[in-house]
Amino acid sequence: MTKLALTLTINGQRHEVLTEPNRTLLDVLRADLGLTGTKENCLEAECGVCTVLVDGRAVNACILLAAQCQGREVLTIEGLGRDGQLHPLQRAFIDHGAVQCGYCIPAMILSAKAYLEEHPTPTEGQVREALAGNLCRCTGYQKIVDAVLAAARESADRR
């Protein structure tokens, strides 16, 4: 199998990666680059814990080939905070006790970020629909939804 030389932009940083064509973005993030904030679970786009943003859109990194990300902007949870400051969504998740075991949370936050960019003042129903592709097996959904709504309100207040 011929290896591919890829240039991936992850969290604003360029990475040169030499990898087999069958490896996914998730493989490269976790194993090659040590970015383990993106979680691995079902590997079939059912659970959503591997969600990252590619060009601002939420995708399942477990079924996206790394080769398909050449030339695109990838954002993982590690790239969300700026200058040592938590992102407002991260702050809201902490403030609302939205994190139990935590395994689904990086992906929840990134899905919420992508949705809020497009829909800055969502209803509770819209937030639930926006997060439908992210499973939480602690079933802490209510506090997760509360946190996303609070982050949206806070950002509306700042505008």
Next chain:
Amino acid sequence: MSFEYHEPTSVAEAIDLGARFGADGRFLAGGTDLIIQIHRGKLRPRHVVSLHRVPGLDGIEANGSVTLGALVTHRALERHPAFQASLRALVEGAEVVGGHQVRNVGTVGGNIVNASPAADVTPVLLALDATVTCAGPRGERTLPLDGFLADPGQTALRPGELLTRVRFSTLSERSATAFLKAGRRRAMEISVVCVAARLTLDATGERFTEARIALGAVAPTTRRARAAEQALVGRAPTQAALREAGRLAAIESQPISDVRASARYRTLLVETLVTRALTRCLGRIRGTVS
């Protein structure tokens, strides 16, 4: 799973690669089905030909007829202004495919070629009398979607051939569409049954001039319920006529029992959902239902 990876930058180049690899090759669109099937070992292509650098396959044109490039995503269907009125079933089908992560990358062409009996968008396209255009080494051919779907995972696509676009007519203001899906939960669910419908009333509003009903997850492919369709043509738009169409569609369906539902339950769902989808179409034509 190991394969060579190719990124053609034109349809012509993609077709050349398709012809060269034949049954050893697979075109990659969104990958939301293909990559999973490769991971599971159900498909073992030696060559994967990614289409994401081929320009011109992700466009939506809507003027008199609608043309969807094979790489149009479910996300793009959901958001397109041309599909918010009489073609609303397209939005209703697209918005229940997986979560946002899947809809952001999964494509119309992939939904068709994957040929799942439970596909959500293909019933809508069947109800719209869509055609598909396939490009291969011997040129292009356009054929009805109805008949293109052969069996689970099987279509009339020849080895190396590439589905490039889907086309259907826009609807008159006396027509409307609707899509309904039943699953064990509302989100992230493979359909237990899904139904797409299209109705057209005559100028006086007293008779149906055309009807289409397409069913998912009740046969080896998504398919039309022809007897139910024919029973509506020429009939007055009464609730009794819509209920009879539901009964006929249930008789026509050939569901199996599986992990999601029993055949008996699916048959009951077909009757109810077909009647409801037709009722919604009628309400939309009359402007009483959004």
